[in-house]
Amino acid sequence: MNLGSFLLRRLLMAIPMVIGILFVTFMLVRIGSLDPVGLLAGPTATQAEFDMIRRNLGLDEPLWRQFTIYVGNVLQGDLGRSWLSNRAVLTDILERSVASLELLFWGVGLGALIGIPIGLKAAFRPNGTFDQVSRIGSLLGFSIPTYWLGLVMLFVFFYLLRWAPPGMGRMSLMISPPDFITGSYLIDGLLQAEWRAARSAFSHLVLPVICMAIISAAPIIKHTRAIALEVMTSDAVRYARACGLPRRTVRRMVMRNSATPVITFVGTELTGLVGTLSLIEYVFAWGGVGQYGLNAIVRGDFTAVQGYVLALALFSVIVFLVVDVVVHLIEPRAGRA
Amino acid sequence: MSRTGTAKPVLSVRGLTKQFAVGGGRMLTAVSNVDLDIRPGETLGMVGESGSGKSTFGRAVLRLTDPTAGSVVFDGQDITHISQRRLRPMRRDMQMVFQDPWSALNPRLRIGELITEPIKLHLGLSRSERADRAEALARRVRLSPDFLRRTPSGLSGGQLQRVCIARAIATSPKLLVLDEPTSSLDLSVRAGILDLLAEIRDETRMAMLFISHDLATIRLISDRIVVLYLGSVVEEASAEGLFQTPAHPYSQALLSAHMPADPEVKLARHLLEGEVPSPINLPPGCSFHTRCPVAIGACRTTVPQPVAVGSTDHTARCIRIQDGGNLISRRETA
Numbered sequence: 001m002n003l004g005s006f007l008l009r010r011l012l013m014a015i016p017m018v019i020g021i022l023f024v025t026f027m028l029v030r031i032g033s034l035d036p037v038g039l040l041a042g043p044t045a046t047q048a049e050f051d052m053i054r055r056n057l058g059l060d061e062p063l064w065r066q067f068t069i070y071v072g073n074v075l076q077g078d079l080g081r082s083w084l085s086n087r088a089v090l091t092d093i094l095e096r097s098v099a100s101l102e103l104l105f106w107g108v109g110l111g112a113l114i115g116i117p118i119g120l121k122a123a124f125r126p127n128g129t130f131d132q133v134s135r136i137g138s139l140l141g142f143s144i145p146t147y148w149l150g151l152v153m154l155f156v157f158f159y160l161l162r163w164a165p166p167g168m169g170r171m172s173l174m175i176s177p178p179d180f181i182t183g184s185y186l187i188d189g190l191l192q193a194e195w196r197a198a199r200s201a202f203s204h205l206v207l208p209v210i211c212m213a214i215i216s217a218a219p220i221i222k223h224t225r226a227i228a229l230e231v232m233t234s235d236a237v238r239y240a241r242a243c244g245l246p247r248r249t250v251r252r253m254v255m256r257n258s259a260t261p262v263i264t265f266v267g268t269e270l271t272g273l274v275g276t277l278s279l280i281e282y283v284f285a286w287g288g289v290g291q292y293g294l295n296a297i298v299r300g301d302f303t304a305v306q307g308y309v310l311a312l313a314l315f316s317v318i319v320f321l322v323v324d325v326v327v328h329l330i331e332p333r334a335g336r337a
Numbered sequence: 338m339s340r341t342g343t344a345k346p347v348l349s350v351r352g353l354t355k356q357f358a359v360g361g362g363r364m365l366t367a368v369s370n371v372d373l374d375i376r377p378g379e380t381l382g383m384v385g386e387s388g389s390g391k392s393t394f395g396r397a398v399l400r401l402t403d404p405t406a407g408s409v410v411f412d413g414q415d416i417t418h419i420s421q422r423r424l425r426p427m428r429r430d431m432q433m434v435f436q437d438p439w440s441a442l443n444p445r446l447r448i449g450e451l452i453t454e455p456i457k458l459h460l461g462l463s464r465s466e467r468a469d470r471a472e473a474l475a476r477r478v479r480l481s482p483d484f485l486r487r488t489p490s491g492l493s494g495g496q497l498q499r500v501c502i503a504r505a506i507a508t509s510p511k512l513l514v515l516d517e518p519t520s521s522l523d524l525s526v527r528a529g530i531l532d533l534l535a536e537i538r539d540e541t542r543m544a545m546l547f548i549s550h551d552l553a554t555i556r557l558i559s560d561r562i563v564v565l566y567l568g569s570v571v572e573e574a575s576a577e578g579l580f581q582t583p584a585h586p587y588s589q590a591l592l593s594a595h596m597p598a599d600p601e602v603k604l605a606r607h608l609l610e611g612e613v614p615s616p617i618n619l620p621p622g623c624s625f626h627t628r629c630p631v632a633i634g635a636c637r638t639t640v641p642q643p644v645a646v647g648s649t650d651h652t653a654r655c656i657r658i659q660d661g662g663n664l665i666s667r668r669e670t671a
Contacts, residue, residue: 234441235435235440236440236441236442236443236444238396238401238435239433239435239441240443241401242399242428242431242432242433243428243432243454244421244424244425244426244427244429244459245458246425253443256445257443257445
């Protein structure tokens, strides 16, 4: 099967998934304990005011009607208005998503860059010294609470050592951000040769990205090790050794054959770590979607919560689509099944 | 025996032992003090239950795992301790076929590449020469050359196992270790593979170590058979000798558990009681005494040595052979 028809099939498969996601996000907010009318009206409102707000929001309509209105609006790109920012939720999310994506990709990317080689090396000598040390390391990564790690890093590297800038956003407020190209201050700064901006963006990225990398590397180490170990004990690898292939070649074969499951796992990490991302964004006042969503949940901004959950779900759909395509490209078997 | 005579053995194993550390300072003894020889053109069957150490033995012989003690002499050279680097050129003469052909073939390579992998590694040859070889080998294992351009996912188990055999014989090795090569295949496919192996053996006088838990298969292909229990050889005999007069109580129980094709044949079944003891704490004395229906006091303390049974090429490790008490009677197991 060629890539085009493969993509088309996957996209078609995504449609019912997205409809399901819309329904679930809609229902989640409805059955939750959020009371938007009460929140908007405030403690001194009269019953008449309550009813008016209810009607204005369309909450007096039957549930199915509310849902069709919601789906219709979403299809037109209208996710509703946030009461906190008094702006369209879609605009809020789009503006903030670049900040989040930047942190997420650098973080998980660095985590994969650290985690995959460590996992492979640990698998090459199971129960050796390196394996033991990496096991303890990944256990630490699993057990450290995210917000605590972020706060400790700020305390040490900003407050004590003064190496890092304060955890307040993506760039120093004294520097004007570069023009919008990709949305990443670091990349845009570099592209436009605005070195001061790029430098500032980089120094603000360091701590949260390391934080994200530590949290994401732990499971990547564990999974890579398990995957590589399974490949290593397969008869194909045993046969390669029985043929007398040099160790280096055998290891290359192990890496090659572990690639697909490892890539798939890193993909799931990208989507699975959005919770962690919210906390890190909160600690570093990053101003991303995660922080926005967390805020919306805490403050009961229910159109924003709805939009946030929908955005996350769509992000997962896209990530898995990309993972599928990558796997399809590197894996001759997947497409022919 | 007639086929092999007294030619110099291709493989000569003495006192081979393999232990694994299992934590807490304890040792798991997978293979214990095994001696055996395989001569050119001979097929030695190795039979035993799962966990009896058959596969570990096969791997240790090829130095895929390093033996704890004992020696492996291959083609006149002691390979027990030589480096993997020095062993590498010898590997063209020792090849292996595994139980699960789906797992034994790298799924990213085409069949043609898979078959010529060892040739490329050991003999070099140009691309077109290798392609010719691949085609000849495919025909040799009765596989259509059309398959050479496919990847393993498009082939059936029997076809894949033929691919494994083709690549194993590609460098004309002197020894072929087959670890349960037919166990994952349908009965109908199995016979074809066994015929093929027998043909190849008779043509090339390749020595084969055929590891299996399946008695019918072992009987069909083997000249001689060794029976393994908890890592030790309990009996060694010619195929017919073993099936006609099994001497060790374990062999007797094993043979009685296998179904003859003829439903009219009356069977004396000797079903063993109890579990196989853990190989971590091997029982002292004869390792079989915990389940043996004819064990006596001495079996708990004396490690049995090989005793000749009838003909000279039939030995069993049971101290009760001398007093004739090794035979399990029906009454004792009824």
